[in-house]
Amino acid sequence: MGVRRAPSVASIVSLVFAACATAETVRAEYGFDASNFQGKHACAREVRMASPTTVRDVSEIAHAYARVKANGAGHSWHRGLFCAVGAEDEEEGVNVDTRGVRSATVGDERWWIDDGGEVVRCDAGVITRDLLNGLAARGYTLPAFPWFIDQTIGGACATASHGSSLHGNSLASQLVALTIVHADGSVKHYDEKTTNTALFNALRANLGRLGIVVDVTLRIVPNTLVTRRNENLSPDDFVADMQRVQDIVRACEKRHGKENTDDTWACAIKTDEIKALDEQQLFWYIPLEELTRVSYERSSPMPTFTAYDERALSPELSQKHFGTLSASNVNALVKRQPRSAPRDVTAAVTLMGSENLARNWAQQWRRATAENILPETDEQSDSYLTMTERQYEMHDRFGYEQLEVGVPLRKAGTCARAFRDALYGDARLSGGFRSQALLRFIGPEQAWLAPTHGRAGTMYVNIEDFVKYSRVVDRMANEKFQKAVDVLRSSACDGRLHWGKFGFPKPGCFDGAAEYGVAFCHFGCQVHALDPSGKFRGDSDALTFAGIDFEKCCGTDGLFRDGVDGCACALTDRAPASACADWSED
Secondary structure, three states, rough: OOOOOOOHHHHHHHHHHHHHHHOOOOOOOOOOOOOOOOOOOOOOOOOOOOOOOOOHHHHHHHHHOOOEEEEOOOOOOOOOHOOOOOOOOOOOOOEEOOOOOOOEEOOOOOOOEEEOOEEEEEEEOOOOHHHHHHHHHHEEEEOOOOOOOOOOOOHHOOOOOOOOOOOOOOOHHHHEEEEOOOOOOOEEEOOOOOOHHHHHHHHOOOOOOOOOOEEEEEEOEEEOOOEEEEEEHHHHHHHHHHHHHHHHHHHHHHHOOOHHHHHHHHHHOOOOOHOOOOEEEEEEHHHOEEEEEEEEEOOOOOOOOOOOHHHHHOHHHHHHHOOOOOHHHHHEEEOOOOOOOOOOOOOOOOHHOOHHHHHHHHHHHHHHHHHHHHOOEEEHHHHOOOOOOOHHHHHHHOOEEEEEEEEEEEHHHHHHHHHHHHHHOOOHHHHHOOEEEEEEEEOOOOOOOOOOOOOOOOEEEEEEEEEOOOOOOOOOHHHHHHHHHHHOOOOOOOEOOOOOOOOOOOOOOOOOOHHOOOHHHHHOOOOOOOOOOOOOOOOOOOOOOOOOOOOEEOOOOOEEEOOOOOOOOOOOOOOOHHOOOOOOOO
């Protein structure tokens, strides 16, 4: 009789992973309560909820309530950005679920493609995956799109969500028009051709701070064939690559001036090293000390955008679905959260908290993502990296936090080295990770509050904390993950936080003026003009502007007059560094 061996740690982890992947799925039902798609980061119980279907519904709600925030499919880890009010607020607040709002609808479809195939106008509440599928059926796709495509297209645009493209950039850059409900209930349509530049640069990545977006118009491209390839490399190889990228950008800065982003970028993108970053993405399996680089070869160049059908910029479509005014409509639309709220749909996996199993989990994630990166030639919409539905279902089961920072390419080498050394040096911060990091590259963007603004190229670093929710009771501190975030936010990296992700500091500790410079106040000028009462400020001070005199300092061009007549883009209510030791608001 043979000796019965105890199952290995790797086999145990595989069984847990497989069980979660094959068990009957209990999908998060966003809209059940005011929390995110996993039932976490719950808003105060005082927050009410509404699921309107017409633009008129949205208008009435915005007009009737003092505090309002738009929500989509709940794919956010930044509670302050998606909650209308906090528990301490006296004003009533409503979270407006935009998924059912019809604005750009034509017949049974919720989008309209212009005859020239240059743009698509779409209801803001449409799920990005559905829009991509609908475009593919017509032979089109978006120039670039995120890994996470189960969020609404309006929310993805509002937070400058992105793939990896130096030309298509984020969805905020692909936006050419939008329809929005403002604080007074008015409905206005804006487009990049006729709208004041300062205002449109605020609307591109509006963060829900300027109103409730009901439809968006985006550039589209032919869904051409793209060949995907991958190769493995070591962390040292990656650091060397990023150092070469950094050296090129800094050489261009020296030639054109550090503040001259446009000419610096035009200089840098002529080089082979920077060109190679276009559409390139990397998975960094941190505990395994391995990376996989995914690159693409297009069958035809990315097209140059030309004129598009002016009907895409007309407000007529929204007016068709404006609905009928009803005095009692608001009371019928707005409801309290269920008594059972908040409902967490994830389950704690105790093994996830064991640092000894970090490599085993990383190996399972590597196997799970293998299907995303297999070498093949397919249509762009299928070749670019996105989360599969199977992976999404797994994310409904494992509780986690997702955090992302945008690092300027002028610091890409310095940052990559500092991050590698922190992960694998004496501190061994790699033990705080289970899933892979995802790295992508974006060119400069016009949106005032895109993390890429004012920078000659950006490297995005997306990381996840699966340890935090591994306990059945209470949360588990993941100090190594937190210290790794500290590196990405340090002067070695100058990483700007992605607005929809986890990791924003507690109240008083995030200084937008310091992070974005005068661009933060350019955005503030539009907030002052469109939402002077702070209806859309949410349960956060990340987008508040204490001490800044917008009446005096915003010019007729919509720009903040920094340094003129005593005007300074500087907040006066930020806490001292000593009070901000805890890096996260949670």
